[in-house]
Amino acid sequence: MLLSPGARTRRRLAELAGRGVLFGITSVAALAVMAIIFFIARDALPFFTQVGAREFFLSTEWYPAHQPPRFGAAAIFAGSLLVTAAAVLLAVPLGLFAALCMSDVLPFGVRQILKPVIEMLAAIPSVVYGFFALTVVAPLMQNAGSWLPGQFEIASGVNALTASLILAVMALPTIVSVSEDALQAAGRELREGSYALGATRAETLFKVVVPASVSGLFSAVLLGVMRAMGETMVVWMASGNAAQIPRPWYNLLQPVRTLTATIAGDMGEADQMTGSAHYHVLFAMGLCLLLVSFACNLAGEWIVARQRKRLRGG
Amino acid sequence: MRLKLRKLMDHALTAGGYLAIGGMALFLLWVLVPVFTKGFGAYVFRGTVEHRRMMLGEFNRGDLARLRAELAEVWRAREPVYRAVAAFERELDAMPAARRKALRSAFREVREGVAVLLGPEPGVPLPALTRRLYGQTRWEQAREKAADILFEETWEYSDAGSRRVLVPRAEQFEGTALAPVFDSVERDLAAMMRPRLTVYPRFLTDRSIDAHFFGGIGPEVLGTLYLSLGAMLVAVPLGIVAAVYFQEYAKEGPSVAFLRSCVNTLAGVPSVVFGLFGLAFFINTLRVSPGKSVLAGALTLALLVLPTVIRASEEAIAAVPRAFKEGAMALGAGRFRTVATVILPAALPGILTGIVISMGRAAGETAPIIFTAAVSVGQMVKPSEVLSQPTPALSWNLYNLCTEHEAVEELRHVQFGMAATLVLIVLALNLAAILLRARVARRLKG
CATH class of the missing domain: 1.10.3720.10 (MetI-like)
Known part of the structure; x- marks a missing residue:
């Protein structure tokens, strides 16, 4: 080397310092999520100490503005669960079919056209979907009761079904693109081996490719669940916002209220009274959302890690 | 037979995939087409003379001399309406109490409808809200407001549900001095509003006036x-x-x-x-x-x-x-x-x-x-x-x-x-x- 020992040390020091600075900045970016947990939990805890978790999780009496206020959020949890479950039930089969089609059936050229379509579906802002639900889907839904068989009455076009429909469409792009990647990752050899044994395309896909990529498909579904559960604007605008458990519980044609919509709708009133129980209860809801999304994330990572280990193991 | 079934399943898969993808593409169209076609209507629409009056009054855009000439012509079409309203107001005072009572609220609605459609009546003090300073600026809305003047909306209730019924107000006011209002609103609406294809690209950059009643975004x-x-x-x-x-x-x-x-x-x-x-x-x-x-x-x-x-x-x-x-x-x-x-x-x-x-x-x-x-x-x-x-x-x-x-x-x-x-x-x-x-x-x- 032509460098003197001093210059070399200086260079190494600079390199170390640079690495330290980069590490610091990266940590700030990554640890933001820790700050989120901390600050949401900090503002959620006073609610649990003041009012208690029992009423929050078990009661359905949600009257935050009454005197004395009641903070029973069971119906709101049920609403979130119902809307998310319905959206996922709609989106998963459709999304998996579309992904199978994209990865194994369609010719390359068509796929190149469809990719932007899916990206556009993902790019449309959620408030526009909500606006669409309100101005186009809800009136249709309102009138649907009269011409659908069975003659059931739909009291309002904004109900759990409208919200679930739109949520399903919003979750679709995530499900399609992640599961398409998973299907692609299963590899060519596997498929060709199956075809060589005389299997049709459907058999190859369902008996070979899907089982081989099942962990990826599962994480696609998890991401779809997270997307549907965390969505705010569409459910706020299209679900009707009535804090009640539908009767019977699977009746999607009744209005419901979700956690996200409650946070968005009530915080506007509550930000004037930072520190009140009403303010803290919304953070408690946020904390619950956060914890569920963490659980989904961990489950997804665990599945992917297990799959990787299995592949490495042979 | 078995082979046939397997082939059928294969085709079913393909069909399912195409359906899913076609559905997604159609849904995208279903969202985008109304949003874009109706959204386009905010930039290009049939603007009435009230739009031009608003533009000059609020944004100081447009040609004052031409607007004056246009307003003079519009006035010719609108004058019979105002004259009939004034005449009927006098007639109402002279009516027997029972009939006066029956007609007064309907008359108030008509008068309000005229103010919403054409802007404030000449001679009355200017309203405080900017949205009340001008009539309807868009032709399709002007037509709706004109229909509100011409027809009274009532609801007919029965076991099967309620039904909307439009009752022409002209019947109610037949033979009174107000009758010409309905004729001229029906016949001369275009002359009163003078709709013209208007391109308003500055909708994108204009300030909003009175919480988006006028102006842009x-x-x-x-x-x-x-x-x-x-x-x-x-x-x-x-x-x-x-x-x-x-x-x-x-x-x-x-x-x-x-x-x-x-x-x-x-x-x-x-x-x-x-x-x-x-x-x-x-x-x-x-x-x-x-x-x-x-x-x-x-x-x-x-x-x-x-x-x-x-x-x-x-x-x-x-x-x-x-x-x-x-x-x-x-x-x-x-x-x-x-x-x-x-x-x-x-x-x-x-x-x-x-x-x-x-x-x-x-x-x-x-x-x-x-x-x-x-x-x-x-x-x-x-x-x-x-x-x-x-x-x-x-x-x-x-x-x-x-x-x-x-x-x-x-x-x-x-x-x-x-x-x-x-x-x-x-x-x-x-x-x-x-x-x-x-x-x-x-x-x-x-």
Whole structure:
């Protein structure tokens, strides 16, 4: 080397310092999520100490503005669960079919056209979907009761079904693109081996490719669940916002209220009274959302890690 | 037979896939076509003389002399209406009490309808609200308001449900001095309003007047630009540095795995929780501003798009051929110099793609800015005020206008205009990203 020992040390020091600075900045970016947990939990805890978790999780009496206020959020949890479950039930089969089609059936050229379509579906802002639900889907839904068989009455076009429909469409792009990647990752050899044994395309896909990529498909579904559960604007605008458990519980044609919509709708009133129980209860809801999304994330990572280990193991 | 069944199943799979994909494409059309066609109506529409009067009065745009001439002609068509209203008012006073009672409220409705359609009656003191200073500025709405004058809306109830019935008011007022009003509104509406194809591109940049009754969506567009640009200003440097660290510096180990896991988790946090965090941290703890502000909103949005920026930049950096890096190192460049002069420039188009997509996401998000930056009614925020002032934004105001505004039905054109503008901004950014990516792919292919 032509460098003197001093210059070399200086260079190494600079390199170390640079690495330290980069590490610091990266940590700030990554640890933001820790700050989120901390600050949401900090503002959620006073609610649990003041009012208690029992009423929050078990009661359905949600009257935050009454005197004395009641903070029973069971119906709101049920609403979130119902809307998310319905959206996922709609989106998963459709999304998996579309992904199978994209990865194994369609010719390359068509796929190149469809990719932007899916990206556009993902790019449309959620408030526009909500606006669409309100101005186009809800009136249709309102009138649907009269011409659908069975003659059931739909009291309002904004109900759990409208919200679930739109949520399903919003979750679709995530499900399609992640599961398409998973299907692609299963590899060519596997498929060709199956075809060589005389299997049709459907058999190859369902008996070979899907089982081989099942962990990826599962994480696609998890991401779809997270997307549907965390969505705010569409459910706020299209679900009707009535804090009640539908009767019977699977009746999607009744209005419901979700956690996200409650946070968005009530915080506007509550930000004037930072520190009140009403303010803290919304953070408690946020904390619950956060914890569920963490659980989904961990489950997804665990599945992917297990799959990787299995592949490495042979 | 068995083979036939297997073949059938195969075709069923193909059909199912095509159906799913066709359904998605159709749904996209179902969303975009109404949003764009009706949104277009905010920019190009049949504007009445009242639109031109409003433009001159509020924005000082247009030709005063020509408007005067036009108003003189309009006046000729409108005069019979006002004359009939005045004559009937006198007639009403002379009527027997029972009949007067029966007609008075209907007359009041007609008179109110005329004021809504044509603007304030000449000779009366000017109303305080700007929305009442002018008549209907859009032809299709003028026709609806004219129908409100001509027909009384009643509801017929029966066991099967209620039905809307329109009763012509002309019957009620037959033989009175008010009767000519209905004739002339029906016959001369075009002469009273003089609709003309109007192109209003400045809808995009004009301030809104009296909570969007007139004017454009300039404050919202500006606010969306501030928020998304501000978010990128924070997220891009952080994101690129983190991506460089993960790709070029980090040695795989528990701490790096943990950081990666944190980034993934950040990507899964629901958007409304970002809003709560922004309120609790940036506003209530750091106190970056006394209340909601563009700054707090941009910081919150920056966190939201950070994982996307990191991932896109990582992918772009990983796609740079190893030979580039090895060449630079072989020439004696240190790691930092290699990154700064070779790897980043080569990865730049890919990084830009991620940035552009993230910016679209930031522009469209609503939930994170509700508690941190957005206000329903506001004027344009000056660049010097972004650190302390909240701002209207397209996404939030679209929500506000179509759910909480006092005249939701009458302002549909503004709502669709906002929706179309927002979608256009976001899709344009995405299109730019797709084109960029195609260029990168071509270049990498050689």
